[in-house]
Amino acid sequence: xxxxxxxxxxxxxxxxFALSLLRKGYEVTLLDVGYEKPAPVRPEDNFTALKxxxxxxxxxxxxxxxxxxxxxxxxxxxxxxxxSKDYVFQTPRGFDYRASGFEPMISFARGGLAEVWTGGCYPxxxxxxxxxxxxxxxIEPYYNEVARRIGITGTRDDLTxxxxxxxxxxxxxxxxxHSALLLKAYARHRDxxxxxxxxxxxxxxIATLSRDLDDRKRCTYLGRCLWGCPRQSLYTPSHxxxxxxxxxxxxYRAGLRVSHFRYTSGxxxxxxxARPASGGEPLExxxxxxxxxxxxxxxxxxxxxxxxxxxxxxxxxxxLMDNRQVLVPFINLRLIGRAANxxxxxxxQIGIGIDTGDPRGYVHGLITTLKTALLHPxxxxxxxxxxxxxxxxxxxxxxxxxxNVNFNDTRREENLLTIEPDQESGETRLLIHYVxxxxxxxxxxxxxxxxxxxxWRLGCIVPPGMVHVRPMGASAHYAGTLPMSPxxxxxxxxxxxxxxxxxxxxxxxxxxxxxxxAKNITFTLMANAARIAESAF
Amino acid sequence: xxxxEANGLLHECRVFCRYLCGxxxxxxxxxxxxxxxxxxxxxxxxxxFDRFLLGFVIRGPLYTKLADSYxxxxxxxxxxxxxxxxxxxxxxxxxxxxxxxxxxxxxxxFLLLLRMFGKGLLxxxxxxxxxxxxxxxxxxxxxxxxxxxxxx
Numbered sequence: 036x037x038x039x040x041x042x043x044x045x046x047x048x049x050x051x052f053a054l055s056l057l058r059k060g061y062e063v064t065l066l067d068v069g070y071e072k073p074a075p076v077r078p079e080d081n082f083t084a085l086k087x088x089x090x091x092x093x094x095x096x097x098x099x100x101x102x103x104x105x106x107x108x109x110x111x112x113x114x115x116x117x118x119s120k121d122y123v124f125q126t127p128r129g130f131d132y133r134a135s136g137f138e139p140m141i142s143f144a145r146g147g148l149a150e151v152w153t154g155g156c157y158p159x160x161x162x163x164x165x166x167x168x169x170x171x172x173x174i175e176p177y178y179n180e181v182a183r184r185i186g187i188t189g190t191r192d193d194l195t196x197x198x199x200x201x202x203x204x205x206x207x208x209x210x211x212x213h214s215a216l217l218l219k220a221y222a223r224h225r226d227x228x229x230x231x232x233x234x235x236x237x238x239x240x241i242a243t244l245s246r247d248l249d250d251r252k253r254c255t256y257l258g259r260c261l262w263g264c265p266r267q268s269l270y271t272p273s274h275x276x277x278x279x280x281x282x283x284x285x286x287y288r289a290g291l292r293v294s295h296f297r298y299t300s301g302x303x304x305x306x307x308x309a310r311p312a313s314g315g316e317p318l319e320x321x322x323x324x325x326x327x328x329x330x331x332x333x334x335x336x337x338x339x340x341x342x343x344x345x346x347x348x349x350x351x352x353x354x355l356m357d358n359r360q361v362l363v364p365f366i367n368l369r370l371i372g373r374a375a376n377x378x379x380x381x382x383x384q385i386g387i388g389i390d391t392g393d394p395r396g397y398v399h400g401l402i403t404t405l406k407t408a409l410l411h412p413x414x415x416x417x418x419x420x421x422x423x424x425x426x427x428x429x430x431x432x433x434x435x436x437x438x439n440v441n442f443n444d445t446r447r448e449e450n451l452l453t454i455e456p457d458q459e460s461g462e463t464r465l466l467i468h469y470v471x472x473x474x475x476x477x478x479x480x481x482x483x484x485x486x487x488x489x490x491w492r493l494g495c496i497v498p499p500g501m502v503h504v505r506p507m508g509a510s511a512h513y514a515g516t517l518p519m520s521p522x523x524x525x526x527x528x529x530x531x532x533x534x535x536x537x538x539x540x541x542x543x544x545x546x547x548x549x550x551x552x553a554k555n556i557t558f559t560l561m562a563n564a565a566r567i568a569e570s571a572f
Numbered sequence: 573x574x575x576x577e578a579n580g581l582l583h584e585c586r587v588f589c590r591y592l593c594g595x596x597x598x599x600x601x602x603x604x605x606x607x608x609x610x611x612x613x614x615x616x617x618x619x620x621f622d623r624f625l626l627g628f629v630i631r632g633p634l635y636t637k638l639a640d641s642y643x644x645x646x647x648x649x650x651x652x653x654x655x656x657x658x659x660x661x662x663x664x665x666x667x668x669x670x671x672x673x674x675x676x677x678x679x680x681x682f683l684l685l686l687r688m689f690g691k692g693l694l695x696x697x698x699x700x701x702x703x704x705x706x707x708x709x710x711x712x713x714x715x716x717x718x719x720x721x722x723x724x
Contacts, residue, residue, distance in 0.1 A: 087667050093604045096665035101612045104661045108614070108649035372684040374676060410673055411661040420640040421656050422592060423695045429676045430684060 044329030046147025055568035068143035069289030075265035082258035127312035146273035155555035162394025168530035194237030211379035213404035242270035260381035354446030370434035514545035642702035
């Protein structure tokens with residue numbers, strides 16, 4: 036009889052870990068707060084029809100409380116996440132954090148933060164896996180397996196030099212007109228861009244279906260990607276959770292926030308303590324094997340809380356990482372005055388890669404040709420009155436685009452997580468402290484210079500003063516607090532992500548990554564979770 | 573919200589709508605504009621200059637353009653500017669939004685550039701006039717440290 040496994044968290048790591056174990060015959064209990072997404076509205080309507088056919092379209096697009104309106108005096112970072120995805124950022128009672136130099140995104144939704152991801156699936160290459168206790172061939176079978184499970188579109192092109200080519204790639208989606216024009220321009224200037232700027236363009240790898248897979252339907256270009264794909268063409272972990280729920284040996288216990296685990300003097304975990312998300316008395320759930328997959332921040336908090344509640348010791352977990360992101364808006368001069376087709380795929384279909392000469396220093400840009408995002412935030416940021424801004428935006432809608440440029444991060448001692456007890460409530464607060472890499476400014480300046488030159492050759496300009504450096508935490512690619520290590524040291528894990536502190540504890544999320552390349556990590560999170568589940572159990 | 577307050581908002585909505593898109597609002601837009609004022613905070617004039625600007629803009633679309641041009645640079649957090657942005661957000665999400673903010677095919681790019689030039693000139697003229705009229709008012713109504721309101 037195989038020991039039952041308890042997993043905490045239903046994000047990309049947790050659900051792929053669970054699915055692998057279920058297929059091996061294990062009994063799995065998944066503990067989760069699990070806020071649920073609302074049912075899609077009018078699934079057959081495209082973006083334009085939705086505005087015409089909904090009874091109250093403004094409530095849908097801006098929210099019942101108009102939270103989707105970005106007024107000019109609001110200083111917080113704008114993510115453009117629609118009201119229909121508010122559930123992703125709902126917080127249960129008793130969870131609190133304080134951050135300096137970092138603006139974290141934390142989710143307790145069914146599927147976790149990846150419920151609002153844009154589907155980028157980029158395998159790490161050997162250079163980027165240098166600090167990991169395995170190389171590309173060690174994780175490749177799991178990239179293949181996850182690609183088969185979730186459906187990833189992609190092709191072999193100039194970006195393949197940065198993303199190893201794995202199995203089970205679906206044919207790419209139809210390109211929107213703007214992306215197609217950029218690729219054509221790239222083909223004309225390829226030698227120059229590759230040779231002088233070390234800059235490459237190509238198709239991105241995205242977890243959006245170009246043909247039906249299981250009960251998910253292929254993309255039909257409704258233009259509603261930003262607002263929540265009603266056809267489930269864009270993969271989110273809640274799809275895998277639904278697959279897990281078809282196994283009789285799978286027990287999904289939603290509405291519970293795990294606060295800590297309890298362990299013996301020999302550091303063997305015996306139970307987890309979970310609090311009902313809506314309040315009430317905590318429950319104690321016995322465990323044989325525990326897997327933390329609640330995301331690097333929440334898993335780290337559970338780890339810290341457990342030690343604090345047992346011994347009164349407050350530890351610091353060092354080495355927190357996140358990708359710095361810089362948004363570079365641009366105007367394609369050839370498309371000014373042209374009509375935009377709103378019925379197209381909305382997220383990035385093409386990407387830009389800069390080879391810096393350092394195998395770990397790749398700079399990754401995702402090119403999104405904005406079509407169905409809300410425009411009023413752009414209107415009031417233009418240096419003119421709103422009437423003139425409306426004319427400009429209408430004329431240039433088709434020509435607008437934005438590159439989301441990602442930079443790598445390394446584990447550094449000064450970036451840490453710890454906790455702070457609250458004597459009144461008996462709860463603890465997560466404390467996050469982050470200081471950027473000193474040389475990062477120069478790195479950003481250099482990359483932006485290259486990108487601006489590349490855009491110019493592609494017929495585009497970057498409007499002055501519009502480049503936006505996002506705060507740390509904005510990428511939501513958190514990692515590094517309990518890293519995999521070849522040495523058996525405290526606050527690290529083995530190559531199979533088994534804790535060196537607690538023998539029956541596994542960490543299946545980004546907490547175990549010893550390095551963070553400039554790529555969306557979700558695909559690697561899923562593949563690594565499948566790797567641990569397949570190899571350690 | 574009292575009936576006179578609601579009527580005031582409806583009048584405001586019509587003037588702003590004529591300014592932003594050159595036509596009167598649909599009843600749906602009017603309803604949402606009034607509703608938004610019950611749910612969104614920070615839409616009440618709290619300074620003397622805010623109150624003056626609100627009284628100024630409801631005279632008509634031309635006044636709104638002057639005030640908007642001015643507020644973009646010298647009072648970007650003013651209530652007038654917030655209300656205009658709120659209405660733009662409602663207009664872009666309502667039925668028929670494509671007529672207001674949908675992408676347009678302008679055909680000849682040269683003519684489009686000429687139109688852009690003309691619009692730019694019009695904006696600069698309105699900004700100049702607005703500065704002449706509104707800057708002294710702001711300095712009088714928000715004296716002292718409030719000259720900080722002259723943000724740029």
